[in-house]
Amino acid sequence: MNSANHHTLIWLLDSQLAPHVDAFMLHLLDCRYASNTVNNYLAGLTHFAHWVSQCNIDVKSLDETLIQQFLDDHLPRCNCEKPVFHDRKDLHAALGHLLVLLRANGVIADLSIGLTPVDEELRRFDDHMNHVRGLAPKTRKHYLAIIRRLLLRQFADQPVVISTLKPDDIRKFVACQSDLCRVTASISAPISALRGYFRYRATLGDRVHQLVGVTSFPANWQQATLPKTLSNNEIERLLAALEYVGTAARRTAAIVHCALDLGLRSSEIANLGLDDIDAYSD
Numbered sequence: 345m346n347s348a349n350h351h352t353l354i355w356l357l358d359s360q361l362a363p364h365v366d367a368f369m370l371h372l373l374d375c376r377y378a379s380n381t382v383n384n385y386l387a388g389l390t391h392f393a394h395w396v397s398q399c400n401i402d403v404k405s406l407d408e409t410l411i412q413q414f415l416d417d418h419l420p421r422c423n424c425e426k427p428v429f430h431d432r433k434d435l436h437a438a439l440g441h442l443l444v445l446l447r448a449n450g451v452i453a454d455l456s457i458g459l460t461p462v463d464e465e466l467r468r469f470d471d472h473m474n475h476v477r478g479l480a481p482k483t484r485k486h487y488l489a490i491i492r493r494l495l496l497r498q499f500a501d502q503p504v505v506i507s508t509l510k511p512d513d514i515r516k517f518v519a520c521q522s523d524l525c526r527v528t529a530s531i532s533a534p535i536s537a538l539r540g541y542f543r544y545r546a547t548l549g550d551r552v553h554q555l556v557g558v559t560s561f562p563a564n565w566q567q568a569t570l571p572k573t574l575s576n577n578e579i580e581r582l583l584a585a586l587e588y589v590g591t592a593a594r595r596t597a598a599i600v601h602c603a604l605d606l607g608l609r610s611s612e613i614a615n616l617g618l619d620d621i622d623a624y625s626d
């Protein structure tokens with residue numbers, strides 16, 4: 345490693361990846377890489393370790409999706425203290441070796457194993473995004489990575505019980521995401537993913553008003569303050585005030601429910617058309 349990278353080496357040694365550095369180096373030597381390449385890969389691992397620490401990612405949850413997130417989301421906006429290793433091709437290769445090594449040592453799950461409750465939940469959500477909402481593969485992958493982090497953080501390997509999620513859990517999760525996003529615009533991705541996920545859960549009949557409320561004000565969200573949501577009491581009063589007799593009253597009720605139950609923005613509600621509504625027949 346060249347001297348320019350010495351100050352960042354502490355990132356690696358302070359990270360959860362520290363216990364795996366020796367094995368990583370031995371693995372690269374086994375692969376008979378030139379010393380220059382080994383140095384580059386180690387510098388790449390250092391950068392990645394810093395990101396993992398910043399994002400509070402558990403080393404046991406590392407996988408291809410998270411690495412893709414690092415390469416696609418962090419790298420283009422990287423604001424880490426320089427000098428930092430930035431070559432995408434080498435980073436991709438180095439982190440591929442890291443996964444091989446972590447799998448070989450039983451630190452992370454094998455690729456073929458993906459049957460935890462969180463994995464199953466993500467598969468169902470992906471089906472919904474694919475078949476109901478028709479989202480592009482890249483968007484789905486991105487959303488899945490974000491929701492995966494939320495669910496792992498909340499439920500680890502336990503069943504996913506949405507009713508146990510509290511607005512404060514979501515606020516904390518969003519705050520953690522916004523710490524990672526140094527430009528305001530990039531906060532919109534986690535917010536969109538959360539809104540999409542809660543919208544999906546609403547279609548399953550979950551009561552997610554409060555959770556949706558936390559993600560209701562993403563436009564030009566400033567990182568310094570987190571959005572406020574209606575309290576339980578305020579929601580009860582709002583719902584109690586609704587009337588369902590007469591077209592105007594029913595229209596008003598429908599608008600309120602679109603905002604509360606589905607988390608739609610006012611502009612989205614105003615532009616709703618018949619094509620936006622899926623007709624299910626049992």
Ligand SMILES: [Zn+2]
Nearest residue numbers: 422423424428
């Ligand atoms: Zn960086």
